[in-house]
Amino acid sequence: MKHFILTLALFFVGAAIQAAELRAGVAKIDITDRTVPVNDTLFAKALVLKSGETIAVLITVDAVAIGEIGRIGNGFMATVREQLEKQDSIPPSSVVINASHCHGIIRPDTAQLVVQVVREASKNLMPVKVGSGTGIENRISENRRLKMKDGSEVDMRRAYSMPRDEDVASVGSIDPSIGLLRLDREDGSPLAVLYNFACHPIMNPPSKGNSADYPGYASKVIEESLGGGAMAFFVQGCCGDINPVRYKEVTRPADAEPLGTMLGASVLSALRKIEAKSEGKLNVSNEVISIPRAADYEKRISMIQSEQVRLLASLKPTNINFKTFLPLLIQQKLSPDFPSHYAQSYLHDQTQDRKAITQLDADNRVVVENYLKNISVMEQLTRLSTNLALLKKHLEETKAAGKPSLDVEVCGLRVGDFKLVTFPGELTVQVGLNIKKAAADSGAFIAGYTNGYIYYTPTVSQRLNTGYAQEDCDSLVAPEWQKIFETKALEVLQHLSR
Numbered sequence: 001m002k003h004f005i006l007t008l009a010l011f012f013v014g015a016a017i018q019a020a021e022l023r024a025g026v027a028k029i030d031i032t033d034r035t036v037p038v039n040d041t042l043f044a045k046a047l048v049l050k051s052g053e054t055i056a057v058l059i060t061v062d063a064v065a066i067g068e069i070g071r072i073g074n075g076f077m078a079t080v081r082e083q084l085e086k087q088d089s090i091p092p093s094s095v096v097i098n099a100s101h102c103h104g105i106i107r108p109d110t111a112q113l114v115v116q117v118v119r120e121a122s123k124n125l126m127p128v129k130v131g132s133g134t135g136i137e138n139r140i141s142e143n144r145r146l147k148m149k150d151g152s153e154v155d156m157r158r159a160y161s162m163p164r165d166e167d168v169a170s171v172g173s174i175d176p177s178i179g180l181l182r183l184d185r186e187d188g189s190p191l192a193v194l195y196n197f198a199c200h201p202i203m204n205p206p207s208k209g210n211s212a213d214y215p216g217y218a219s220k221v222i223e224e225s226l227g228g229g230a231m232a233f234f235v236q237g238c239c240g241d242i243n244p245v246r247y248k249e250v251t252r253p254a255d256a257e258p259l260g261t262m263l264g265a266s267v268l269s270a271l272r273k274i275e276a277k278s279e280g281k282l283n284v285s286n287e288v289i290s291i292p293r294a295a296d297y298e299k300r301i302s303m304i305q306s307e308q309v310r311l312l313a314s315l316k317p318t319n320i321n322f323k324t325f326l327p328l329l330i331q332q333k334l335s336p337d338f339p340s341h342y343a344q345s346y347l348h349d350q351t352q353d354r355k356a357i358t359q360l361d362a363d364n365r366v367v368v369e370n371y372l373k374n375i376s377v378m379e380q381l382t383r384l385s386t387n388l389a390l391l392k393k394h395l396e397e398t399k400a401a402g403k404p405s406l407d408v409e410v411c412g413l414r415v416g417d418f419k420l421v422t423f424p425g426e427l428t429v430q431v432g433l434n435i436k437k438a439a440a441d442s443g444a445f446i447a448g449y450t451n452g453y454i455y456y457t458p459t460v461s462q463r464l465n466t467g468y469a470q471e472d473c474d475s476l477v478a479p480e481w482q483k484i485f486e487t488k489a490l491e492v493l494q495h496l497s498r
Contacts, residue, residue, distance in 0.1 A: 027046050027121040064101055134270065136178065145171070160386055204255070316373055421444070424453055439493045
């Protein structure tokens, strides 16, 4: 009898050990549209994780979004999930797909390629050890929202001009942290690295050709350095208001490669400090929450239109155009006291010529000042016009939706001590910083652009901004969305920690 009990006990211990074993498989596939000029390759990558009966599939795609904009249609998620469930018995709730938000052009058949790459990863499952940690990269990003002295905020976009330097009071925060998950084979060699970072991948200009932008370069650096077939997975964070550093620079060509190289090097540096262990808990959750749609489009549209009328009325009459404005401005800046001629013309007392040239300078200063004010008005009108179009677009979409709320997926993924909560919107950076601070968990990270796309999701203060920026105009949500999501994100992280 004692022998039977001991045998039974050993059986259950063995079963527990086997159930706790974490296995992982990886694969990637080229999804680059090569009918257009190509600078570098776009990939879909799959990380399949399995522990006992629990399975999680993380897919990263070098694309602008999962639905709504770009080549990935709104039926993409359903297609991928249906095929994986029907043919591979993978529950739809276990599938998590993150877009890097690069502006590359993917193949039209990317959904089928994604299904294919998940199946390839599933065939390569092997026992893995798990480690997690954080890195720092504070050289490649900047907040694109500028806080103005009048209390409003504007943003930096290539669609319109920067405001005057003298009107800017401060800039917003960045999140320099890199969330890291390390998966090693049993022999200690790296199998996969997941790195979560917040920055818009918009530094490779379209003129250079199709590109995965800085995440593509960063992943290349990581994979080539680690060798052995190790795969790097970039997971986009809360980058709604985060640009690549010097995004608006015009003195040299835009180039994503140096930024990606720096990020890749920072990932590698942090990885060396992470120890991978055999114990790796796996958990995945998925739920749909309801957040309120914006209901103030008409009010905000009316406010912009009123401001446009005011600005138009402020335009000054002027006798000059750009051809004559520029020489006059240069003359006035080079020689404020003697702009129109040499000094001797101003030094003869009581001459008619001196009186005439002095009056000419006075008149020219007025027309140049008026012209400069008109340029400033033009820049403001451009900003307003661009954001007005976004508000009108989303007003029509909201009317067509016919319901006051949006249903969105919030996913949770835990691998070892690494915990990730996801959202389909373009989360602005403060949202992520708030959640991390409230969670008080060094292994907690946040990803936007996941399992859908609902445009920008700014903070309450950003959403109510009177200065108009893309993040608060290219948005479907009411200000109340922030508390709802932040509360739910903390609940998900707490659940994953059990």
